[in-house]
Amino acid sequence: MAKSLPRSPLAPATFPDLPVIGGVRFAAAAAGVKYQGRTDVMLAVMDPGTAVAGVFTRSATRSAPVLDCQAKLGGDPGQGAAILVNSGNSNAFTGHYGQTSVAEITAAVAQRTGLRQERVFTASTGVIGEPLPHDRIVTKLDDLHGALSDTALQQAAEAIMTTDTFAKGASATVEIDGVPVQIAGIAKGSGMIAPDMATMLVYIFTDAIYDQAKLQALLSAENDTSFNCITVDSDTSTSDSLMLCATGASGVDATDHPAFATALRGVMLDLAHQVVRDGEGATKFVEIQITGAASDADAKVHGLAIANSPLVKTAIAGEDPNWGRVVMAIGKSGAKADRDLLSISFGDIRVAEKGWVAPSYKEELGAAEMKKDEITLKVDLGLGDGSATVWTCDLTHQYITINADYRS
């Protein structure tokens, strides 16, 4: 169970101070969906004029809430919007009953908030294949609606945790036309994390004005090099949801503004890295930088092959500078590689080059690098200009303990 897991050693010291985002309010409640003694439902309600964008799992067995959200993207921003998320039960592989649960919840939220049902989005995360006790959620809606507050984003982040050992939040402020625009987001995720896609739940809010179609394009593009570049265990969730809501409360139109995109990317990367830092059982945060690949796509394939290799991940857990396993992972990835052009570094230590161990390399240098909490693996293919960076964690006994014993 989530509550008994020790906080990840890679966690940030505290939850960040998040700015108020005008035009959106939050509330959390304990509905007892599955967990006892903690909050497990969060509601976000956004003012009319809010543009909503989303990216969802590509799983062929995706959950009822995901299918419902996908159908609702592109709706009229004039209506305002709401997001309701529960933890403890994913409402995935629950047949027609799953669709009924979504319909019941969205209808009830629409009725309480005065929003149209087609602007009410939901997500569910937790066990697969058990019916969602949606009545427990519906009966909490009056409480939730009454508690809505523009400062409750941290409580929302806490309510959506499952095996997470810490709540995840990030924010940025960007000045556009002399006016500060705020971006703040929350995320949950620690297992079943792999592209495609973000493999977690992520909700980001901004008070910028943003054209809804362009907001969708921006979110999809930034997702490719942030949430789609992290992996914990190569398993893709049935519930992955990433949503970005622009309320417009700042009065500033950020559409196509590069500074906004940069700030948004910073928030997305921060949240993505926090998910890796909370990877089930993680003790090392690993950045894998691939350069010199035949293409960017090839670079990402190599990076993810290394990041997903159990033998690489266990070597990192054992603080073993076992670069031979990195060579193995490159070899198996399917993307272009030439053994004799490869070079590999651990941090700034050149380990291998020209098809063999680097002449300057000494085992004790690699071993010292591997003792760090944050490790950078650099691979240059020597073939072209393709590059990618991906992030992962190590594979430890604690991952086995969590997943052999916990039904998530």
Added chain:
Amino acid sequence: MAKSLPRSPLAPATFPDLPVIGGVRFAAAAAGVKYQGRTDVMLAVMDPGTAVAGVFTRSATRSAPVLDCQAKLGGDPGQGAAILVNSGNSNAFTGHYGQTSVAEITAAVAQRTGLRQERVFTASTGVIGEPLPHDRIVTKLDDLHGALSDTALQQAAEAIMTTDTFAKGASATVEIDGVPVQIAGIAKGSGMIAPDMATMLVYIFTDAIYDQAKLQALLSAENDTSFNCITVDSDTSTSDSLMLCATGASGVDATDHPAFATALRGVMLDLAHQVVRDGEGATKFVEIQITGAASDADAKVHGLAIANSPLVKTAIAGEDPNWGRVVMAIGKSGAKADRDLLSISFGDIRVAEKGWVAPSYKEELGAAEMKKDEITLKVDLGLGDGSATVWTCDLTHQYITINADYRS
């Protein structure tokens, strides 16, 4: 280190009695390549008239011995042949020095045996990236050559072990035109096991006469549904080698004979299953039967997605009938699936159907099934006639212990 690992609980009770294969002799020796106090080199020498076929890893970073073997396939069977294998060092990612090692060893074997160098095949298995001390092997060649015996196949199987906890052998006898034809094989492998391809070392010998080109075609075809359908950890070795040698000593031509193909397939499957049974840390042997897929290729993709999922494998280790994770793996595989047509069984227990848990399913039935040492997962996609069967093992603490501490 290999010697300190406990024997797999899934291991057969004893090494099988293998028949003598006319036309081939074996020897093993302790050369001290890396391990001390055990044999680590095996030599097989085959009479003139031996057809040789081989299938090798597709890794882009494959080892020097693999590259050398691939170049030598299709040579003149009139010359006889030899295979030399060492454990403890894979001679992979060892640059030009690696090619020199192969040349030195094959030249020395050719000189001792009177064979042409182009009919001397080698393999090396063990640590990646360290120079192979080939002199230690060459100085043992007189001993090996003097010790050649037609009854030393088990000793050969023992010499090629690395993290294996038991030596692997299998055999079959098939009567062709009233004459018994023998097939016997050995294998090593327990980690870095995944398609493509066989991800291990396998040597099979028969006293049948067989056209060399057709032997190659037969081996490649049978490999696709045997060694290419097993996975331990999704990692593909740089050294995978599968060779089949037909000495012709029985005087019986088995070329294109269906009974021979069937017997060969039996030996290959037996060895493949033994590799899974020795999967690092394995406590469960898992057969995954996929039916009703859109194609056989799709079925294999689904099967391997399930077999390689850390979340499925840890659930099995925990004896948790967590069919939701099977649904997740099908969803992420990328092959065609329709959530509402899927059905899943554990053994004979129908668990899920029509997009939800089966009405007859009770958790205690699934839990009882998961307590078995050998587990069968059946998935029917409900889409077409495609089928495939793949084999894997569970993912346990012992896998982490072996791979976080052992530099293989």
